[in-house]
Amino acid sequence: MKLRGEPEPLLIRGGRVIDPAQGIDAEMDVLLGDGVVRQLGHDLEADGARVFEARGLWVVPGLIDMHVHLREPGEEWKEDIASGTRAAAAGGFTTVVAMANTRPPVDDASMVNSILARAAEKAVVHVLPVGAVTRGLEGKELAEMGDMAEAGAVAFSDDGHPIADAEVMRCALEYGHTFAKPIIDHCQEPSLTRDAVMHLGYWSTVLGLRGMPAVAEEIMVARDIMLARLTGGKVHIAHASTRGTVDLLRVARTEGLPVTAEATPTHLCLTDRLVHDTAYDTSTKVNPPLRAAEDVEALRRALAEGVIEAIATDHAPHHRDDKEVEYNYAAFGISGLETALPLLLTELVHTGIIPAATLVERLTAGPARILGLEAGSLRVGGCADVTVIDPGLEKSVDPDRFYSKGKNTPLAGRKLRGWPVLTVVAGQVVMREGGVLA
Amino acid sequence: MKLKSRDILALEEMPREDVELILDTAGSMKEIIYRPIKKVPTLRGKTVVTLFYEASTRTRTSFELAAKYMSADTVSIATATSSVQKGETLKDTARTLRVMGSDCVIMRHPVSGSCHFLARVLDVPVINGGDGMHEHPTQGLLDMFTMRERKGRLEGLRVAIIGDVYHSRVARSNIWGLKKMGASVVVCGPATLLPPEIEKMGAEATSRVEEAVKDADVVMVLRLQLERQQRGLFPSAREYSRLWGITRERLDLAKPDALLMHPGPMNRGIEISSEVADSPQSTIEDQVTNGVAVRMAILYLLLGGGEEK
C-alpha cells in the first residue's frame, strides 16, 4: 500500500461507533496512532493528534469488499490498481479482494507476487489477491494453490467462469482444504445460460431477451454444497442472487457445512424490471442478472438473518465502448465500489429493512470471518482501518465524478442518502468529504 | 391530429389514441394504393432511410413503397450481421445518418432493444422494423388494420396466435396492440416455444392447438423458423406440423367466419396447409397491401402530419 511516511495520530471524536465484532454501538471517541487503533472510549485526549469531529456521524471498521475486479494486468483502460483502489477509498472501503480473472490471470505465485508488488506501489487501500482455482481459468487442471496461498492469496476463484466440471471442483475443495482458504465459485450451469443476457422471467418475455433461469445458479449451488459435504472443503458462493439459492444456503447452514455466501448491493436493491424501465440501458446488464422482486426479497431476508454473511460489490468496471452497444453485445458488469454504501443505506437501512449494525457487520466482520482476516473490527491494537459515514448526507450519483474508470452504473442521477465522508487506511486518511487524497 | 409518440418503437408503450389514429389514417392511405398513379406530394423533400441488419425484402420493400408513394426519397442500407458484431458500428452509423440529414430511420436489427438504442442517439423519428425477439410494431398495426377492415371492429375479438411465440416479435406486438384495443388473445405452441409468464402480458397460453383455435375470430399462424431446430426446441418439422400445423380440420374449430392470418413468408405444409392458406378465409394477401397503407400512415403522421396545408 502506498504510504507517505508514518501517519500522525488521529482522534475521531464523538461519533456513533458501530463495531459489531465487539458488540459496540455507542457514542465514543476513537484514537488512532502508529497505524493501529490505540484506544476506544469517552473524552479521550491525545496531545498532538489531529481531531476529526464525528458528532452525528457513524464510525465503523474499515469496509471490506471481498469481490472486486481491478482489471490490472491486461485491461488497464477499464481500471487499474491505482484507479480501482481510489474508487474503493471513495466508497469507504479500506480493503479490496481482487479477483483472479485478469489478463493474464492470477494463476501462479509469481502473479500473486506481482499483484502485491503493484499494489504496494500504487494502491491507496489494502489489496488482497485471489488466486485462480485452475490454470488459465480453464476449469481443467488445478493451479498451484499451495504456492499461491504462501505468496498471499486469500482465496481461490475462477470467478467470471463457473467451475463447470464437478470433478475439478471436488479436487479443488479436497486439495484446497489443506490451506484453509475458501473456494469462491461463480455458480452457473453454463448449458442453461448460453447466449442469455438477463434473468428469465416476465421481463425477459416482454423484452424478447434470452433469459438465464434462476435454477442455472441453484443447480450449481446445490452441487457445491454437496461437494462441501463430501470433502469438508470451504465453499463460498459469489454473488448469490436467487430465492432458491437462499433456500439451499439455509439447508447447508442447518447441517453446519462450511458454506458461506455473499450478495451484491445490486442484487439486494434492483430488480429485472429495471431493464425494461430503462429501455434496454446496457448498464443494467450484469452477471448474475438482476433478478425478480421475490428473489430480492429473499436475499434481503437472508442478509438480515445472517444466512448471507457478506456484502460484496462484484465491482466490474468497463469502458464505454463495451457498453454503448446493442444489449446482446454489451459486456456484463456494474461499476459498484462508489455507490455500494449509499445504495445500501438508502434502500435497506433508512427503510428499516436492515439495522445499521447488521449492515456494518456484513461489510466488515462478515467478510473478514469468511476469509480469515485480522480485520473488520476496531479492536485496540488492530490495523487502523476506519470508515466514517454521514448517514444523512444526500447526493446524486454522478458517474463522471467516479474515481473508477468504469462509469457503467444503472444508478446515474439517482439521489442516495448516506455517504462515506472519511476513509482511514492503516491510520492514513485516504479520503475526506468524498475526495481521495492520494 | 398528431401522434403522441415521436418514434414507433413498440406497441407496448404506444398510447391507444395513437393506434387509433394510425389505423384511421391508414384507411385513407389505402385509397392511394388503388389509384392508377400512386403518387402524392405529401413527403416531397423528405429522406427516409431503411437500415436493415437482417435481410427482409418484404418489410423493406413495403416501407420503401410507402415512402415513394408519398414522394419521399429513400435510401436503403443493408448490412450483413456478421460485420457488425461490434455495436460501435451502430452508434457510428447512427451519427453518420444524423449528419447526412435523414428525416426518419427505419431499422431492422437482430438484437432486441436496438431501436431504443438508435432512438437515443438520433433526433429524428426512428421506426422499429423488427428488433430481435422483441417487437415488430408496424406488423402488429397492419394485422390489426386487417382485422378491423374485415370484422369491422377489434373490441371483443378472440385472436389465436399459433406457433413459435418465444422468438416472435410479431406475437408480442399483436398481444400488446390487441389487448389495448379490447380484443382477447390466446397464444399456442409447444411449451418450449412459449416464453415464461406470458400470461402476465394479458394473453392466455396453451400448448393444445384445438383449445386455442376453438371459437376464435382470428387464427394467426406464425412462421416457423426452421433454423431454431438446432437448439432442440422441437424435435422435427414433421412432428411440429402434425401437432400444431393449421389444417382445414383445425381451422374449422374456429368460428365459421374466422380469418386466417400469416405474416409471411409461409412454410407451406409445415405451420400452415396450402388448403387453408389459399382459402377465402385467408387474409395473407390483404396483409401485404395493408402493410403499405399502414406504413404510409405512419410516415405521414411522423413526418408530415403535423403541418396543415
Ligand SMILES: [Zn+2]
Ligand atoms: Zn462472478
